[in-house]
Amino acid sequence: MLDEAAHPSAAPDPSWVRCDRCVTLIYGKRFSRSLQVCPDCGSHARLTAQQRLAHLLDPGSAQPLDHVECVADPLGFVDTRPYPERLSDAQAATGLREAVLCARGTIEGRPVVAAVMDFRFLGGSLGCGVGALITEAARTSLRLRIPLLLVTASGGARMQEGVLSLMQMAKTTQALAALDEAGVLVLSLVTDPTYGGVAASFATLADVIIAEPGARLGFAGPRVIEQTTGESLPPGFQTAEFLLGHGLVDDVVPRAALRATLAQLLALQVDPAATVGEPVTTAQVELPTTAAGEPPTTARVEPATTAAGGPASAAILRRPEELPQADAWSTVRLARHPERPTTLDYAAHLLDGFHQLHGDRIAEDCTAVVGGPGRLNGRPIMLIGHQKGGNDLVERRRRKFGMPSPGGYRKTARLMRMAAKLGLPVVTLIDTPGANPGPDAERGGQAVAIAENLRLMARLPVPVVAVVTGEGGSGGALALAVADRVLICANGIYSVISPEGCAAILWKDAEAAPTAAEALRVDAGELLRLGIVDGVVPEPPDGAHADHSQAAVLLGAAVTAALRELESLSPQQLLAERSSRFHRFGLDGDPSAEGGAR
Structure with a gap:
């Protein structure tokens, strides 16, 4: 029954075959060579x-x-x-x-x-x-x-x-x-x-x-x-x-x-007996072809070492004094720059074999969220992130400016459950003004979808690394950020409300947005002082929007370092430490409590 003669290209065919869809006559041998796909209309027999x-x-x-x-x-x-x-x-x-x-x-x-x-x-x-x-x-x-x-x-x-x-x-x-x-x-x-x-x-x-x-x-x-x-x-x-x-x-x-x-x-199936997450010594990132059509180069990210010669997490900045002084409103504008790399940009630069998966398996495929499996430095991961659409206004509108619908959060949950089943670490890239505020989203159960994601991420038995790559807007961002390690790019922001929204409510003046941004302490340095983020991902000197390739190298090195820190922890340890991380916020002795009293 499995004889090689059964292969579509080897099966005997009449001299001519008529396509059932377009009624075109196709030479039989050509039809066989094309795996019985019509060369004119693409119909698959x-x-x-x-x-x-x-x-x-x-x-x-x-x-x-x-x-x-x-x-x-x-x-x-x-x-x-x-x-x-x-x-x-x-x-x-x-x-x-x-x-x-x-x-x-x-x-x-x-x-x-x-x-x-x-x-x-x-x-x-x-x-x-x-x-x-x-x-x-x-x-x-x-x-x-x-x-x-x-x-x-x-x-x-x-x-x-x-x-x-x-x-x-x-x-x-x-x-x-x-x-x-x-x-x-x-x-x-x-x-x-x-x-x-x-x-x-x-x-x-x-x-x-x-x-x-x-x-x-x-x-x-x-x-x-x-x-x-x-x-x-x-x-x-x-x-x-x-x-x-x-x-x-x-x-x-x-x-x-x-x-x-x-x-x-x-290739996503990991042998349960195999060691998960072998240490990576060198990250190799394929860069795109240049405008002149030259072959792509390969960026090598050499790991930092400690004084004892062991690997270190120097790819992640962990002390506020390591960061340059930043004006909050300028950072807001950089975080929203339309040419900043998107999740799909980062996937193209960093992941080998990335395969985008679609749909919530209920009713829709929200284009504001993208995700799928791939390999980061040889390590299988599940990448999920917001997708604003880049500098193309038509594409940004199609992507709802990165504001997910309930289906977007359900898609996210589906991919996370798949990652948990297969033992794949989850990496989320966050860049959204917030959840979709439209009436259809409300009718579709937006609040419930976000809440379900928060609960799911709290109990995922695999390492979770979240990176705010641009805007981290309110609950729409948090729905992808209940993680073991939460990082932010140097020019990223993370806030409970937009500065404009805060200014309109509290200052009764949208023009007070820069003042509100300063008061909300939305930039990477302040978030690091508050303990909201665990570290900061450096950006190219002029910002991620100016050099996508280098921004991807820096992000890849930071994510790899974070995953390396988590790879030895058992599922029970991951859940316990994740719970502790979020439980301490706002309690006496927590950096956020001290900073809030400042």
Whole structure:
């Protein structure tokens, strides 16, 4: 069943193939070479389970899992034909024993257990056999502690097996819950179509959900929805692109890029027996190509050493006297400079294999918050941050000027839970005027979303480092800043309210904003004196906006130093120290209490 002849590019093809979408005639060999993707309109034709495994797994690595026998006809079901006859015909037509094919293998050398559905087999319907095989694949993944890849294609539950088919949703869900508890990565690749019980169970319970272009996913099909509600559906409803825009999948990936994307994600699985966070001696940061098109250079950040010759955290300034005197209002203006590096800028400079994930898995993909896994100096991390949009006004508006909606905080929470499951440190980059103040955000439960994030971060069992890279505005900033180490860039600010807002309320004059900024003590030096931040990240001489590459090097060195300080702490120690850090604020003997009386 896993013969190399099943590869999409090797399967026999007629001389010419007609694209189902654009009706273009395509030369058969060209169609095969393009992995059965139309070169004109990009339509992705369906692959068989055998073809899919041959395409995704490394050649020669596939080892089929043992088949699990199930009751063949639990209801003695007969419609126009007996159910056993339909099963027999499907087996003969597909060469499969059930609508899913499971195997162990590797993708670019990364081990994986793959369960691949085949729509040709009774519409990929979910019955007892499929449920048993998916469960067995999950158990194999759990036993071997290697990631599980689910490739879905289904019209829904298998009606011929009645309520027993429905029970497979619960059965497979339990199997995936065991992987969650064990910290084993689960990936889902949605192919066209994925509906019904599969969509409402294992297809959408993965840590990362990616979809092929045009793939449809939903509980009920479009015709059922229109017939039931009498409403016309919008163009592209339930397609991968529609789902991405509504926060229900993480990415849409063309077939040709799937292997590389999956390999990148599989690299997130950390061996529980391995030592977490080996010390990094040299940070290597790839810089972008210059305007003249010269090849990129490599910045090397050499670690500082103590007098005894050991590593030190000199990348982080910890004493107020190490900072130059700063005018509060000037710092506010620098913190808001539209050309300061964004989270995506820092990710591009610092992280190897960064893969942005999308959506809150409920209703939306808030563009004011971005995040995803990547490697910082070889260390897997989860990066999450506000995204203002840079110097482009249209882009800044699209990003809501970095002011998250409730969906943005729910997306943040989802990525943090994934990091906790996989044992990845969390790094947050904060640059926001505050949470989105609009009526839609209020209707969506903005206050609850922020509160849930505060509670979640307080109990994350992995190291958390937060850096205020620009503006740290009120609760919208704090929702990403309940961390073990809270840093701020030299020209960053952090405040309970904007200086303008404070001036309007207390001075009854917006022009008093500079005075309010001074009184609020929003700059890095004052925040360090108050103990609100644990350290300051240096910036290039003219500010981060003037040299993104150098700003990234400095930020990367500071985050690496902070993570190194935390890597030896157990989850229990992290939680205890994090709790203590925030508990002491405002108590007698705390720097913030003393400073407030000044």
